[in-house]
Each structure stands twice: as structure tokens, then as C-alpha cells.
Amino acid sequence: MLAVLLTGGHEVRAAGEAPHIERQDWSFAGMFGFYDRGSLQRGYKVYKEVCAACHGLDHAHYRNLSEPGGPEFSKAAVKYLASQYEVRDGPDSEGQMYQRKGRPSDRFVPPYQNEQEARAANSGAWPPDLSLIAKARSIHEETAWYKAPLKILMDIARGYQEGGADYLYALLTGYQDAPEKMSMAEGMTYNKAFPGYQIAMPNPLAEGAVEYTDGTPETVENYARDVTEFLMWVAEPKLEERKRLGFRVLVYLLMLSGLLYFAKKLVWRDLGH
Amino acid sequence: MSHPSTYEPSNGFSKWLDRRLPVLRLMHGQFIEFPTPRNLNYLWTFGGILSFCLVVQLITGIVLAMHYVPSGDQAFSSIEHIMRDVNWGWLMRYSHAVGGSMFFLAAYIHIARGLYYGSYKDPREILWILGVLIFLLMMAIAFMGYSLPWGQMSFWAVTVITNLFSSFDTIIPGVGSAIVRWIWGGYSVSETTLNRLFSLHYLLPFILVGVVGLHIWALHVVGNNNPTGVEIQSDSDSVPFHPYITMKDAFAMSLFWMIFAWLIFFAPNYLGHSDNYIEANPLQTPPHIVPEWYFLPQYAILRAIPSKLLGVIAMFASILVLFFVSWLDTSKVRSTKYRPIYKWFFWLFIFTCIALGYLGAKPAEGVYLFYARIFTAYYFIHFLVVMPLIGVIERPKPLPNSITEDVLGKGSSPSGGAGKPEAAPAAPENR
Numbered sequence: 133m134l135a136v137l138l139t140g141g142h143e144v145r146a147a148g149e150a151p152h153i154e155r156q157d158w159s160f161a162g163m164f165g166f167y168d169r170g171s172l173q174r175g176y177k178v179y180k181e182v183c184a185a186c187h188g189l190d191h192a193h194y195r196n197l198s199e200p201g202g203p204e205f206s207k208a209a210v211k212y213l214a215s216q217y218e219v220r221d222g223p224d225s226e227g228q229m230y231q232r233k234g235r236p237s238d239r240f241v242p243p244y245q246n247e248q249e250a251r252a253a254n255s256g257a258w259p260p261d262l263s264l265i266a267k268a269r270s271i272h273e274e275t276a277w278y279k280a281p282l283k284i285l286m287d288i289a290r291g292y293q294e295g296g297a298d299y300l301y302a303l304l305t306g307y308q309d310a311p312e313k314m315s316m317a318e319g320m321t322y323n324k325a326f327p328g329y330q331i332a333m334p335n336p337l338a339e340g341a342v343e344y345t346d347g348t349p350e351t352v353e354n355y356a357r358d359v360t361e362f363l364m365w366v367a368e369p370k371l372e373e374r375k376r377l378g379f380r381v382l383v384y385l386l387m388l389s390g391l392l393y394f395a396k397k398l399v400w401r402d403l404g405h
Numbered sequence: 406m407s408h409p410s411t412y413e414p415s416n417g418f419s420k421w422l423d424r425r426l427p428v429l430r431l432m433h434g435q436f437i438e439f440p441t442p443r444n445l446n447y448l449w450t451f452g453g454i455l456s457f458c459l460v461v462q463l464i465t466g467i468v469l470a471m472h473y474v475p476s477g478d479q480a481f482s483s484i485e486h487i488m489r490d491v492n493w494g495w496l497m498r499y500s501h502a503v504g505g506s507m508f509f510l511a512a513y514i515h516i517a518r519g520l521y522y523g524s525y526k527d528p529r530e531i532l533w534i535l536g537v538l539i540f541l542l543m544m545a546i547a548f549m550g551y552s553l554p555w556g557q558m559s560f561w562a563v564t565v566i567t568n569l570f571s572s573f574d575t576i577i578p579g580v581g582s583a584i585v586r587w588i589w590g591g592y593s594v595s596e597t598t599l600n601r602l603f604s605l606h607y608l609l610p611f612i613l614v615g616v617v618g619l620h621i622w623a624l625h626v627v628g629n630n631n632p633t634g635v636e637i638q639s640d641s642d643s644v645p646f647h648p649y650i651t652m653k654d655a656f657a658m659s660l661f662w663m664i665f666a667w668l669i670f671f672a673p674n675y676l677g678h679s680d681n682y683i684e685a686n687p688l689q690t691p692p693h694i695v696p697e698w699y700f701l702p703q704y705a706i707l708r709a710i711p712s713k714l715l716g717v718i719a720m721f722a723s724i725l726v727l728f729f730v731s732w733l734d735t736s737k738v739r740s741t742k743y744r745p746i747y748k749w750f751f752w753l754f755i756f757t758c759i760a761l762g763y764l765g766a767k768p769a770e771g772v773y774l775f776y777a778r779i780f781t782a783y784y785f786i787h788f789l790v791v792m793p794l795i796g797v798i799e800r801p802k803p804l805p806n807s808i809t810e811d812v813l814g815k816g817s818s819p820s821g822g823a824g825k826p827e828a829a830p831a832a833p834e835n836r
């Protein structure tokens with residue numbers, strides 16, 4: 133427990149071998165990838181009603197929620213939503229700090245003032261900020277040395293960037309009863325995707341805990357998928373813009389290469405090469 | 406290569422300028438007329454590609470520096486600010502990050518090309534040495550640049566690499582740690598360190614530009630090598646740089662852009678490490694500290710040696726040995742194409758470099774360590790034993806009499822106009 137207190141449980145992480153994690157199909161993967169609006173909106177709801185109790189989103193602003201390429205809530209909805217938070221501002225003309233209602237231009241209000249408060253509330257463990265978590269994790273796949281170069285080239289050719297999302301999904305659906313022979317440290321829960329298998333975060337998702345109004349079944353798997361998709365968007369809000377531009381750039385370069393190829397051939401024609 | 410100028414100033418201004426500063430004449434001579442071997446293959450397009458990479462890094466880097474904040478608690482979030490709120494900031498940042506990788510990819514191909522075709526041999530020693538200097542500068546710049554996002558990998562890579570200097574303590578106690586404190590500007594890696602790394606990351610590329618200028622100057626004094634390694638002897642061996650080489654370079658560059666664009670737009674983080682999206686935390690060491698892919702071979706060599714000091718020396722030696730290849734290679738012919746024995750060793754060397762890269766990403770223990778030692782040994786044996794020895798004992802295959810003969814086959818007159826382009830401006834009578 134002391135170790136957990138001092139290191140936020142990461143000692144445990146370093147000690148274990150990386151568990152095997154399955155790749156998932158994501159709408160935002162690949163060349164034509166895009167976020168599924170419905171999934172982002174449901175994912176936001178899961179984040180707000182469950183995860184936000186312990187995890188902040190430091191790099192995100194409320195206004196992002198109405199920007200193109202995200203959940204695309206209406207501006208009015210975001211204004212209302214931000215106004216439900218209390219934000220500390222100031223100093224005013226008297227030099228006093230004061231509380232005011234949140235605005236869309238504010239950053240997401242964190243659940244705790246600082247790391248110390250967060251640790252105190254979570255029996256020593258520190259719930260990390262989630263705004264970049266979908267890019268700050270990846271999956272580890274063992275490959276034989278002679279297959280490694282091909283695997284790397286295949287991943288690049290496919291544009292594989294979803295390791296973080298694959299891990300988050302596996303983590304959120306990875307809670308199980310601990311195996312008999314394993315002795316769990318106090319306050320830790322067994323999770324088959326977490327390195328070291330003991331995580332200080334209690335299982336956050338339970339069937340039916342968050343109400344879905346669009347008819348999507350309220351299962352742990354769906355919650356995990358949606359909140360993962362949402363966290364991917366928070367980490368990479370320009371993904372759609374990027375992929376759309378990328379497609380145009382590639383088409384342009386393909387045509388350019390074709391033209392240059394023939395131009396080069398034309399220039400070299402007389403040389404008897 | 407020196408050749409009489411055919412430059413004709415075409416208007417009043419260029420005539421006026423030509424009498425005062427003949428810079429247009431210079432450009433015309435070096436980038437239009439410049440006689441280039443007609444048989445260059447696509448491996449010769451990487452010099453131009455490298456110049457392009459340098460320009461990309463400069464432009465994107467200067468824009469990034471307008472928004473980046475080199476402070477301990479703002480560096481990481483200023484990068485996120487660039488990614489989210491600066492117009493086209495994500496494009497600038499991803500281009501710069503992927504650009505670093507593409508720069509090294511091109512440089513490694515460029516260097517391998519030089520090694521295969523013996524481009525380092527007389528009279529291109531200085532050209533080659535300037536190239537190695539460029540390579541060293543690139544490594545310094547990339548290392549410093551990687552520290553700037555101030556993520557976990559940035560911080561710990563700086564800590565590990567700067568700490569290497571403390572190994573000098575085993576020679577003179579205290580000196581190593583004093584150097585490390587001097588580099589850090591304190592007793593640990595901190596904001597002070599970050600500031601000086603940023604300052605140097607901005608400065609060194611401009612020095613690099615200067616060295617690249619010298620590199621290209623040296624190239625234009627001695628001229629290009631070519632796949633046969635036989636020098637240009639007559640007009641029919643060469644083509645003017647423009648439009649022949651410019652068009653070929655442009656086509657190759659366009660293909661290179663496609664790979665570059667693929668990575669920027671569809672896999673911008675693939676070559677990076679996910680830990681660098683976690684803000685630097687001096688109290689928490691990541692489970693595996695690994696450098697960027699292009700430093701993995703050197704990292705493998707560093708860790709293959711049990712003694713820290715010797716490891717550091719071996720790592721630097723693996724680069725410095727390149728300075729001497731012009732004299733280590735005793736072969737009479739340049740191109741490996743005509744070297745039946747050395748050919749095998751060349752490819753063994755390439756395999757060694759890739760294997761070291763693979764091992765650099767693995768923990769330094771067990772079989773990984775065993776093989777890292779074997780390949781480290783071969784890396785040095787290749788330069789220090791194989792290169793001098795094979796050159797002496799090998800009997801090279803017969804060389805073509807001229808580049809023209811190599812391209813058009815025997816019987817083509819070496820001095821005549823066979824296949825000579827009509828419109829070639831570079832037709833000096835007195836060569």
C-alpha cells in the first residue's frame with residue numbers, strides 16, 4: 133500500500149508483463165475514418181456521469197463539444213452545459229477571487245484541485261488526466277524477429293493508430309474475478325488488460341448505469357466503446373479534418389507523380405537509355 | 406566541375422547584375438549546365454530529397470517556435486495548444502515530427518548509397534567527411550528537438566543520454582559529474598536544461614545549412630560519382646543537370662512526398678512513442694526508455710558493452726569511424742557492383758545495422774544482449790578488418806571503359822555523339 137501511495141500504483145505496472153490485447157474495429161480507423169457522432173455523444177454522457185467524478189480533461193474546452201469533427205452538440209446546449217459548472221475566476225477590481233458560472237470558452241472543470249486532493253480521495257491512487265490517454269497508451273504485440281519488419285510495414289500501410297483505443301476498450305471491459313492463486317493488494321481490483329493485473333480504479337461501468345436515449349443497448353461493452361471513442365476524439369480532435377485533407381493531398385500527389393513520370397520520360401527519350 | 410559558362414544575361418537588369426555580382430551566372434552554371442553522369446540511378450535522388458527535408462524542418466520548425474513555450478510547466482501544454490487551437494498547428498507539428506523521421510530515412514539511404522558505390526573514395530574524401538559531419542549535426546539536432554515536447558520519453562531520454570557523460574568519472578573522478586551538472590544547469594534535468602536545448606535546437610539547423618552548402622560546393626568541385634564508379638571522360642558521358650536531373654529528381658521527390666504525406670495524415674504517431682503523450686514526471690521512470698527509431702542501432706551498441714564508459718566510446722566510435730572509410734577501403738575500384746567478394750560483406754553490414762536497430766528496441770538482456778554484442782562486433786570488424794582486407798585480396802570484375810559504354814553497350818564511340826542530346830548547352834570543346 134505504501135508503494136501505491138508513493139508511486140500511484142505504477143510500480144505494479146512496471147513489474148508485470150504486458151497482457152495480450154485484441155485489436156478492435158473503429159469507425160475512426162483507416163484512410164476514410166471518421167467519428168460516429170452518436171457514439172461520441174453517448175461517450176460524452178458516460179464520461180460526464182461516470183468518469184468525470186475522478187478524471188479531468190485538462191486540455192479540452194467546453195466549446196470543443198460543438199466544434200465540427202466532434203460530438204457536435206448545438207452551441208446553445210454547450211452554453212447551458214458549461215453554465216452548470218462553477219469556475220473560479222478573478223481577481224476582480226477589488227482584488228478578490230470569485231466563483232462564476234462556466235462558459236463555453238472555459239476548460240473542463242477538473243474533479244480535484246490538485247494531485248494531492250485526488251490521491252486523498254482515491255486511497256492513495258491518482259486518476260490520470262484523460263485528455264490525451266487515447267494516445268498515451270498503446271498495445272504490445274509479440275512478434276518473431278523475422279516477422280517484425282513486415283508487421284511494421286503492414287501497420288504503416290494500414291495507418292494503424294488505434295492501439296490506445298484498443299487498450300482502453302480492453303481495460304474497461306477487462307474486470308474479472310481475480311484468479312484463486314493471486315493475492316490482491318488492499319484497494320486493488322483485478323483487471324486482465326492492466327499491466328500487472330492489479331488496478332487501483334474500481335470497475336467504473338455496470339450494465340444500465342448510464343441511460344441511453346437513442347435505443348442503444350445499455351451494456352458495459354457499449355459504454356466502453358462509446359467512452360473510448362469519445363476519449364479518442366478528445367485526444368485527437370482534428371482527426372477528421374486531417375484524414376480528409378490527407379486524402380486530397382494523396383490524390384493530388386498521385387496525379388503529380390504521374391505527370392512527372394511522363395515528363396521525365398519525355399526529357400530522357402532521346403538519350404537511348 | 407569547372408566548365409566554361411554559357412550563361413547569357415537576357416535583360417538589362419541581369420546584365421547590370423552580372424557585371425557586379427554574377428550570382429545568376431553561378432546558379433546557371435551549378436544548377437542548369439552542371440554536367441552530371443547520364444547513368445545515375447534513383448539512389449542519386451536522395452541528395453535533393455535531403456535538401457527538401459531540411460527546408461521542411463526549417464519552415465515548420467520556425468512556425469512551431471512562434472507558439473511553443475520552453476518552460477517546465479507550459480512546454481507540454483503549449484504543444485497541445487498548437488495541436489488544438491493554432492490554425493493548421495496539427496499539420497505543422499505532425500509534419501515536423503514525421504519530417505525528422507523522413508530526414509533520417511533519406512540520410513540512411515544516402516549514406517548506404519555512398520558506401521555501396523564507393524563515393525567516399527578519392528577525390529571525394531572531403532565531400533564524404535562533410536556528409537558525416539552533417540549526419541552528426543542531424544543527430545544532435547534530432548536529440549534536442551525530441552526533448553522539447555517535454556513528455557515522459559523526452560525527459561527520460563535527456564536524462565539517460567546526458568548522464569552518459571558521468572561515465573568519465575571512471576577516468577578522472579568528479580569530472581564526469583561536473584560535465585553533467587554543467588549540461589543540466591543544475592543537479593537534475595529541469596526547465597533550465599529545456600531552455601538550453603531549445604536554444605540549440607533553433608541554432609544548429611542554421612549551422613547545418615552552412616555545412617550542407619559546403620557539402621554541395623565540394624560535390625560541384627569533384628562532380629558526382631555514378632553506379633560504375635568510372636569518372637566522366639567525354640561529353641557523351643554526361644547530361645546537363647537541367648532538365649535531365651531536375652526532372653528525375655522531381656519525379657522521385659513526388660514519390661517520397663507520398664510516403665511523407667501518408668505518415669503525416671494517416672499514421673502521424675506510429676513512429677513516436679505513446680509515453681511522450683504523458684507529461685514529464687521526474688519522479689516516475691517509464692518501464693522501458695527507448696529512443697526514436699533512427700537512434701536504435703547506436704543505442705544497441707551503447708548497451709551491448711558492459712562498461713558504461715566503453716559503451717559510450719563505442720557508440721561515438723560507430724559514427725566517427727565513418728570519417729575514415731576513405732582510407733580504410735583499400736579497393737582499387739569504387740563501385741561494389743564490380744566487387745564480387747565485398748558485395749556479400751556489404752549486405753551483411755546492412756543486415757547488421759537493421760539487426761542492431763531491432764535489438765535497440767528490446768531490453769538489453771538474455772539472447773538480445775548476446776546478439777547485440779555479435780552485431781556490434783561485426784559493425785566494427787566491417788570497417789576495421791573487412792574493408793582494408795578485401796580491397797587487397799579481391800580481384801574486381803572488369804570495369805566498362807566509359808559511362809557511355811556502360812549505358813549503350815560496347816562499340817559506342819566514347820567521344821562521339823551517340824545518344825548525345827541535341828540541345829545540350831554544356832558542350833565544352835576544351836575539356
Ligand code: HEM
Nearest residue numbers: 449451452453455456516519524533536537539540629630
Ligand atoms: C542534411 C543532410 C544532407 C544533405 C542535404 C545532402 C545533400 C546532398 C546533395 C544535394 C548531394 C548531391 C545529389 C546526390 O548525388 O545525391 C549529395 C551528395 C553526396 N552526399 Fe550528401 N547530403 C546530406 C547528408 C549526407 C551524409 C550524412 C553523407 C555521408 C555520411 C553524405 C554523403 C554524400 C556523398 C558522398 C555525396 C556524393 C555522392 C555522389 O554523388 O556519388 N551526405 N548530398
